[in-house]
Amino acid sequence: MYPYYEQDWSVLPPENNRRFNPAFNMATIRQAFTEAVERVRMPTPTRLRDLIRQIRAARTAAEERAVVNKECAYIRSTFREEDSVWRCRNIAKLLYIHMLGYPAHFGQLECLKLTASTRFTDKRIGYLGAMLLLDERQDVHLLITNCLKNDLNSSTQFVVGLALCTLGAIASPEMARDLASEVERLMKSPNTYIRKKATLCAFRVIRRVPELMEIFLPATRSLLSEKNHGILITGVTLITEMCENSSDTLMHFKKDSGNREIVPNLVRILKNLILGGYSPEHDVSGVSDPFLQVKILRLLRILGHNDPDASEAMNDILAQVATNTETSKNVGNTILYETVLSIMDIRSEGGLRVLAVNILGRFLLNSDKNIRYVALNTLLRTVHADTSAVQRHRTTILECLKDPDVSIRRRAMELSFALINAQNIRTMTKELLLFLEKADAEFKAQCSSGMILAAERYSPTTRWHLDTQLSVLIAAGNYVRDDVVSSTIQLVSSSPVPEQTYITNRFWESLQVANHCEDKQPLLQVAVWAIGEYGDLFMYGANEDEFERPTESDLIAVYHKFLTSAQVSTTSKQYALVSLAKLSTRLQQCVEEIQALITSFGSHLNVDLQQRGVEFTQLFGHYKHLRPPLLEKMPAMQISRISSQNGESGGGSFDDNSPDVIENGVEGGGGGGGGVGGGHSLIESNMNTLGDNTNILLDLLGSTDLSAGGAGDLVAATDLSNAVHKKNSRNANDVAAPVSNNQDLLDLLDLDLSTPTSTTTGAPAGGGGVGGGGIGIGILALAGDNNQSSAANMNNMLGGLDLGGFGSGLDGSASIPTNGNDLASMLGGLGGVPAASAALTTPAAAGNLIDGGHAGSLLGDLNPTAASNNIVVPPQGPRLTALDRDGLLVQLVSVRGNDCMRIYMTTTNSSANTLEQYLLKAAVQRSFQLQMLTPSGSVLPPGGVITQEMRVVATSNATLRMRLRIQYVLDGQQQVEQTEVSGFPEQQPSAAEE
């Protein structure tokens, strides 16, 4: 395809070269003439406007596609033929096609060719195309960098302008580096048109490559003494970016920015703008250059932040702006908004702050939604600085909760949470509950967790707290996060008995409402837990509130409904099943019905429910006598703050994201022989599996019960309690662990039931001569119940499942072994040392327990399973002894992880003293990064163990050495030990660093 004129006829091949055609006669002349006319008449490709018209005329998407495809094919062919006359038009058409969403990448190189053209039209379209079509691909970028470099040196200001504009839009880090010096040169140009553009280019360059800031520093000197607003605003923008980027630069500007100090200089410019009188060029509905004013106010904010002197210097002008700005239009409010932000951020005077909050108060009452939104947003940012001032606007803020606009509602909700305090908790909660009921699904989770958190912090009475918790569970339904379930259970468990009765009844009432069990499963879970746990109080306890009690068969009927409903989740059914088992010991008549219901689960399709069914059925059959002690009431749980994982809350209304920690109270001895509190060990191990932040809290509670045996008969009961899984609710993987956890229980039970003699704790190798006693394996909590739901719920607990009394007690003398110190300490607990608590983390430590042959088979069987899924096991690898002095043994085991080396520190105390406030500090060389996780405890009783995990990331190939400082308090005396450890296995620099 040729354009209608050919520049040089002579170079054409003879058959096309009509000028020298040998067959030169009238016919050929006429033909040539007609052809020429023809070419002149329809020579050009479709015009841009025509194409747009054609495309717009297409009635269907298919038709449009046909037009576009045809045109694209044509454009491609012209590109192939290196047509340069129509390139500009074709690219313009391609850009339109690109905007419609069709691929246009084949035009990238043609754009570059256009930019290299000498015609301004070509350049204009070429750079436009470059800005729209180019991505950050290296090869193309090199080409455009060259084009830009040429044009930045052009003598035409508009060509330079085009190049600067393009650079500002698509500068990649490489381009920024290559062209920074050109930009710097242009920043000093006398031509304001070029200078302002170059200044913004410099801003962009710094954005991409902050190291290049140095180059531009000298050129910023004179920017603020200009009159031209274009230069001023771009200059302020550039300086703002520099100051935000580095504190050194901020100091540089504060000290010296040319002839004058920067703050007075900016104040002067701002003052001129406000008081300078009407200037039509920059006036926007009565306000002089709001764009520049806002930029200056923002820079002042950065300069005055934490700087009393600078703040002092700008107080007056801020007050002036705040009082003198016309507020009837958006422009005025724009400036006021920025002023308020600045006042709040600098060390401003008290009076000024009041002024600022009042401005926001006025904003809240503004009819313009945008202004209201901005007000809420700003109040949220300032609420922590000045709560009382914001409190005055509480009613208005609560009103905003009902706004139809989701943006405003979200802000209002976050602000409401920030405003809750002990005085207004009741009214605020009432309002928020109303909001929660009607809120969209996206708000419910965040709002319910926020309310629970606030209630926990400020609740006036237990009953109010319980009621609120219940209302939240009802209002938020299935959107409630798991943390709310667990915190409610903890709350109920630690409440006084009348409150427990009361709330159980409230739960029962709430379950009567239709659809509650399907739509509000978290409520269902908490409710059945409470009914199961406090069934006796609920049905037969003191009835202070004079509620109506259901009959036992009603109760069972409701359970039957849940357990057979297809809409109820497996997790909820797990709760219900455990609850039902508990009820069997608390109810008086309906035990057969319960048994039938539980037995029916023995063949359930879900493996977990089936397992529960089978296990509980055993408690109705041969081991009937075990049921009451096993299904004892759970001890009161200590309340721990729930944490919330709310990724979406930007307001910072929640404080921490730490994993939940629940401590279980020690179950006192059950028997008549005098209860002896067991040693209870809390194992807490934080583990990161495969990069997810699964926090598994493992509680291995080994407590010993001395129960009703004869004087010489000892029942050593090992309470192996809850391997509690607590995961951050975000994590979905780790499916295997819960299953095998339940396996633990099965193993335990199997073991117990089939070979009771061998499991008798404390039966040493020669287990003969044992008297009648009981072995209680108190399984305080079964962990990891949730196979399906990713969030394992720690509260799904089986309270006090004690399997005991197999008539294989021990001779008192024989039962107290003389081995392993851990065990000794635990049995020391038996002897009446209730405080003995040992923290175990590693199976190696647990192994000590087993070593003595004490409870060998039981723990031996348990440990491998537990270890396989719960405990971070560092058994292999060299064990380095860091310190062994006066019975204090500090050992390190290192394991190489994917991206770091994990070092497990185990401290054991074999002395007879209790060490308190134990603290380990570690230091490594500079080429390593050390992260220390929380230790398992800080008190080391005799025989106690503290574990702590450390993570080391190597940044170079050095050999790791570690300096340890160990502090503890012994008999009130601070002791410090220092030691250095080396000989860790070689660690490669991590992949992330390479």
Next chain:
Amino acid sequence: MMLFMLLFSRQGKLRLQKWYMAYPDKVKKKITRELVTTILARKPKMCSFLEWKDCKIVYKRYASLYFCCAIEQNDNELLTLEIIHRYVELLDKYFGSVCELDIIFNFEKAYFILDELLIGGEIQETSKKNVLKAIASQDLLQEDETPQSFFDDHGLG
């Protein structure tokens, strides 16, 4: 800093797109689609701001066209509305009571005007007069280099 600006019609057709951040083409399309649907679904009485990903969206409707900008967290939303308004004023002055069709058929001019107002997502000129003057001079330059007789064919037509 403004991250991008989109102009789209009430029917959801994109009329102009200006990106100040380097996104791959696919991402750009996805963002556009998401924002167009979200904004078109909002009722006229709602406020002009949206929180979206880690940035703020400011939009405003002028006749049949929506002007939508993404700005950073600490940028002034209200000022962004003023920038949009300033751009509309400039278009209006340039085209003479601008309508959607003007922007469809002269989209490149709309881009040129925007490029004289903003660079790299920041305002470069606060005087309307200066912006229009720069555009007019560049248009003149374009006309000068195209011989009058050829203009119809050589120009974009």
